[in-house]
Amino acid sequence: MSDDTSTTGSAAEAAEPADSAAASSAASASVSGGPSRRSVLGWGGAGLALGAAAAGGTVAALSGDGDPVPAALSGSSVPFHGEHQAGIASAVQDRLHFAAFDVKTKDRAELVQLLKDWTRAAERMTAGLPVGEGAVGGLPEAPPDDTGEALGLKPSRLTLTVGFGASLFAKDRFGLEGRRPEALVDLEQFPGDNLDPAKSGGDLCVQACADDPQVAVHAIRQLARIGFGKVAVRWSQLGFGKTSSTTPDEQTPRNMMGFKDGTRNIAGTDRAALDKFVWVGDEAKDGSAWMAGGSYLVARRIRMHIETWDRTPLQEQEDIFGRDKGEGAPVGKSKERDEPFLKAMKPQAHVRLAHPDTNSGATILRRGYSFTDGSDGLGRLDAGLFFLAYQRDVRKGFVPIQRNLSKNDGLNEYIQHVSSALFAIPPGVRDKDDWWGRALFA
Numbered sequence: 001m002s003d004d005t006s007t008t009g010s011a012a013e014a015a016e017p018a019d020s021a022a023a024s025s026a027a028s029a030s031v032s033g034g035p036s037r038r039s040v041l042g043w044g045g046a047g048l049a050l051g052a053a054a055a056g057g058t059v060a061a062l063s064g065d066g067d068p069v070p071a072a073l074s075g076s077s078v079p080f081h082g083e084h085q086a087g088i089a090s091a092v093q094d095r096l097h098f099a100a101f102d103v104k105t106k107d108r109a110e111l112v113q114l115l116k117d118w119t120r121a122a123e124r125m126t127a128g129l130p131v132g133e134g135a136v137g138g139l140p141e142a143p144p145d146d147t148g149e150a151l152g153l154k155p156s157r158l159t160l161t162v163g164f165g166a167s168l169f170a171k172d173r174f175g176l177e178g179r180r181p182e183a184l185v186d187l188e189q190f191p192g193d194n195l196d197p198a199k200s201g202g203d204l205c206v207q208a209c210a211d212d213p214q215v216a217v218h219a220i221r222q223l224a225r226i227g228f229g230k231v232a233v234r235w236s237q238l239g240f241g242k243t244s245s246t247t248p249d250e251q252t253p254r255n256m257m258g259f260k261d262g263t264r265n266i267a268g269t270d271r272a273a274l275d276k277f278v279w280v281g282d283e284a285k286d287g288s289a290w291m292a293g294g295s296y297l298v299a300r301r302i303r304m305h306i307e308t309w310d311r312t313p314l315q316e317q318e319d320i321f322g323r324d325k326g327e328g329a330p331v332g333k334s335k336e337r338d339e340p341f342l343k344a345m346k347p348q349a350h351v352r353l354a355h356p357d358t359n360s361g362a363t364i365l366r367r368g369y370s371f372t373d374g375s376d377g378l379g380r381l382d383a384g385l386f387f388l389a390y391q392r393d394v395r396k397g398f399v400p401i402q403r404n405l406s407k408n409d410g411l412n413e414y415i416q417h418v419s420s421a422l423f424a425i426p427p428g429v430r431d432k433d434d435w436w437g438r439a440l441f442a
């Protein structure tokens, strides 16, 4: 099933991962054995399904193949398995928790095992199930496998999307130096960038999106916990309020500047555009066999000078974007979806400069979120846009657009890019035997 077939939630659609029944019986067998299952099997072993029972204990329905489906699955879920990872073209959820990790282990086999363990845990969490033996009902002598704050919550369309940073491919680390795709470039310093290295880059990333913030936060927390001693969170970002959608039929969301954001974006159902601009092609087309079906993610924390913006006259605000604030219509047009006439806009208008016609056709799928991380100690909101953009090749997507914007955009007076990262997003996990990054480590 492909990424663009997200569901709205029948029990059948949200069926428990097929491997869980087997895992359940293995787990039961292990419990009777005496010593802690965790100490014997470690993560990703047999212990992944008892949590289904612990998820609230209630069995609400039978799945298609007769296995019990916990009540938590009656909410909506997005299929985890597919040709592409979910969380890219699938409908954008309301909340985000994004984390970049440094890999601490030097052992390739340990890293591979972690990716397998993460995959199995992600399968469960995206289906609304707790990880491992769950949060309750396990051995009283050991900390529970799941921290518990998502117990009783619905799957909330949770998607977990994993990525690999350039540093993972460095020489003398995991033997991956020959496998770094050419498109996984070191992003240049753009004019105006004020990047914090501690909040940039990362060996791995996980993007957790959900309609319930607690579900997204829970998911990242479990993955960090599973990775304890092998990976450490380098930086993370919470996001609320999507600023772009992949569902053009829905009302376009607004960003922290009060403008509709995401009007002209790639729709999650537009297969032709996704194939052309978002999904990496096969080795013959795009040069890297293991990345076929994947994508590249640019993440930029863009701080907004909110207080300055709030003192800017409405006309000037509208000139800066090239669209009006109420309807979101391009200059000289009356409806949001009217085709922009770029020459009618000011030369520094954001939309004019970001439009594909100004950038030799460069087109990206935007999937960003607003953030507000308190204030900065000087009475100013630490708020802005956590920009996330997916593309087939950054050299033909984000880079040319940002070169143009960073030099000329009227918006630059009101924003500053303060963190940056680029990740290779591998293709989707096909089935219960597959795992995140299998083709890379093959």
Ligand code: HEM
Binding pocket: 255, 257, 259, 260, 261, 262, 263, 264, 265, 302, 304, 321, 323, 340, 350, 351, 354, 355, 356, 364, 384, 385, 387, 398, 401, 402, 405, 415
């Ligand atoms: C805080 C920073 C930013 C804000 C507030 C912002 C806001 C907006 C708004 C309001 C629109 C018009 C509505 C729409 O079509 O979505 C827009 C369009 C767009 N923006 Fe941004 N944007 C920001 C940064 C960026 C960056 C860094 C890039 C890429 C390098 C970018 C690329 C685009 C593109 C490609 C469009 C659509 C242009 C078109 O085809 O008409 N934006 N943005």
